[in-house]
Amino acid sequence: MTIWKMGKILSDNDRYEAHRIAAIVPCYNEEQTVAKVVRDLKAAVPSMEVYVYDNNSSDETVRVAREAGAIVRSESRKGKGNVIRRAFADIDADIYVTIDGDDTYEAADLPRMIGTLLSGPYDHVLGVRKDSSETGSYRPGHEMGNRMFNRLVSFLFHSQVSDMLSGYRVFSRRFVKSFPAISKEFEIETELTVHMMALRLPQVEEKVGFRDRPAGSESKLNTYSDGLKILNVIFQLVRNERPNLFHGVVTILACALSLILGLPVVFEFFETGLVPRLPTAILSAALMGMAVLVSSVGVLLSGVRRARREAARLAYLRLDPPAHVPAEDTMFYRIGQSS
Structure with a gap:
């Protein structure tokens, strides 16, 4: 038996069947985690298509993702920005989701994020990471850098953002198809945030669960080199946008x-x-x-x-907004299962 908030039963298919939803999962050597990410996404929104974009992995990421039920595609140019650019161009959907393949984000929060996008309607829902680990999931350098970048970009572009480096986001079609995607690597999140600010697109933030990578899984981020790349992107965006x-x-x-x-x-x-x-x-x-x-x-x-x-x-x-869903309908979502 499925348990629902407020006592009203609405299946995922009933709520989202009119929308084509695509999840984009950039992966580089994530064979240890990608299968769980794909299964969790499909459990959260069964009607959603999950696309795993392999970025020159040297392990079994492709095989594991395909066996888990994902649509697997490849991008030979290295870098998360190149993957997002390719995926946004190739995939045709009404709602787009981006999530990392390292199993650090809580996929169960996705129905709520999609419901929020449709209830606005909004063009961008940013998943603000809420640490669910007792030991702390953020590396100290990453947490400090993230706070600094949030304040800097909020000041420069006169729009508040709480977690501009989050990789967990939901977009409307008109956001994706109007986004130029110039960045090549991890600075793509900065470009996404500034695009939203520069065009003053309707957006909202949602708290999402965030946890440690599983043992044996290594982060691809480098605190200093990637931080310098992000600073360079901010500099270039200020030069072009301000x-x-x-x-x-x-x-x-x-x-x-x-x-x-x-x-x-x-x-x-x-x-x-x-x-x-x-x-x-x-x-x-x-x-x-x-x-x-x-x-x-x-x-x-x-x-x-x-x-x-x-x-x-x-x-x-020129593109249609997401179909509006009344706010009261977005309050009903699955919170657990029992048999």
Whole structure:
């Protein structure tokens, strides 16, 4: 017998049969965990198709995933960003789910996340990790870096995010098909978050269970190198999405340095009529000229960015939103089974 909250029985098929749902599971050497991830996803949403994208694994990931019932595809270019880019282009669905193949996320939370997406309707539901391990599932460097990136991106793009590096997300079709997917590796989560912020898409966060990798399973993340890659992506996105801010900072720094170097030369000229430090005067003038040029570039790129955002918004609006499900229906979901 299946137990349901609020005493109302609604099967997964009844709730989602009108929607094509696809789960995308990027994998690199995850033979130890991928079968459980696939089975848990299918148990959570039976009507969902699970796609495992193998990213040049050297173990038995492909065989194990196929035996577990997944649709297995391959992406030869290494990196999670390349996998997501390929999957978003290849798969045609109404609702998309991304989840890592390392069995650290709780698949049982997925019906609630899909229900939330449909009840909005929203274009993006972010799974905010809630540590369910007594010993702590986060490595200290990852937890500190995640908090820092959350605050930095929230400040730069004026939109709050609690867990921008989470790999557990649910998307609408119009989000996926309007997302350019430029990143190659783990920085793809940053790009997904900033895309949502830049276009001001309707989104919501949901707490999800997060646990340790099983014994013998190794993380593919490198705290420092991947952190630097994420910082570089944030830098590039600020340059492209906030050109006035980026070029304004450079303009102010160049102006300040020009004045610091040039004012003493000007004062000395008025006092003596001489310019004994000619190289300093030339450098100061060049810095001020550069400041004017950078400021002008910022204004031009701001216009280009506006045109890009309008084009992206129009591409987004060409697609239908997720079919709305009344909020009261999303309250009823399976919480356990007994026989």
